[in-house]
């Protein structure tokens with residue numbers, strides 16, 4: 435028998451040893467138990483404030499009896515519905531276990547040790563971590579006044595650059611890319627790389643001057659659009675997202691995709707959610723009411739609030755965010771301290787229901803003033 439105290443003989447590369455895993459949050463019930471609190475509210479993960487659509491729930495319940503079957507590995511109906519909605523062909527769509535998996539596919543296909551991926555800081559942390567996990571070189575550039583600095587990004591491109599990640603709106607700032615800036619940016623870029631426009635929050639955007647990734651992709655083969663059902667569609671727990679890209683790029687991604695990466699309930703729920711226009715509209719309206727409410731109240735508390743086009747706000751609270759986060763947690767209000775994003779005085783608040791937003795403001799007021 436193998437002796438337990440004997441070391442194993444495998445080599446883990448240094449870039450993996452250096453990688454800090456994405457910090458998982460504890461289940462709400464555990465936090466309540468640990469902190470002795472009740473009725474905690476979670477405004478930390480940019481989830482849908484209204485929950486899943488009733489159409490999706492019904493479709494999922496009806497599909498439970500077929501769970502002994504494998505999922506449709508081609509995602510036939512979901513891709514077909516998306517293709518109709520977006521005016522593209524099914525071959526230009528790749529489905530993923532959340533849009534996170536599309537990020538993973540892109541990195542697995544295009545990044546290997548020695549190749550570079552450009553992203554911004556602060557921005558969605560997963561780009562950075564997955565590039566590092568693949569042994570790629572992260573070129574991380576600061577935002578300029580809370581926006582992606584496209585000029586700086588363009589000048590950082592080298593012959594080794596393969597991917598540029600731009601989330602629009604950006605998480606955690608909620609800021610968007612102006613289409614004029616993007617057009618100028620695209621013109622200067624070479625053709626040995628892909629520009630990945632991550633539109634996880636695009637359904638919330640009101641400003642008309644921003645880029646539409648799918649339209650850009652129709653004109654330019656280098657553009658990849660990523661979308662998700664986790665935010666405006668309220669299906670984060672099902673894990674379903676998609677990428678829209680040139681057919682050739684899609685075929686490369688299909689090579690690394692597991693045959694049944696998007697489960698049956700996720701596919702069926704997503705198709706039904708696309709039909710639930712009312713739920714989408716209610717969600718977006720409620721988010722904007724919440725943004726306006728939170729912005730007004732937070733500014734009255736003396737905080738600086740970034741103008742957001744997503745379902746969260748980034749707030750400069752002018753003091754240590756970790757301490758404030760801990761104190762709010764003890765009150766049963768869970769927000770996100772932005773320390774890991776290099777913003778030690780900022781918290782990010784996901785827009786909640788009206789009563790949750792009120793509670794959040796009351797809690798922050800108490801914490802900042804005691």
Ligand SMILES: Cc1ncc(COP(=O)(O)O)c(C=O)c1O
Pocket residue numbers: 479480531532533534535558601604605632634661662663664670674675
């Ligand atoms: C910018 C951005 N992209 C992608 C995702 C991941 O979404 P999904 O749940 O589809 O994996 C998130 C989730 O928070 C995000 O903020």
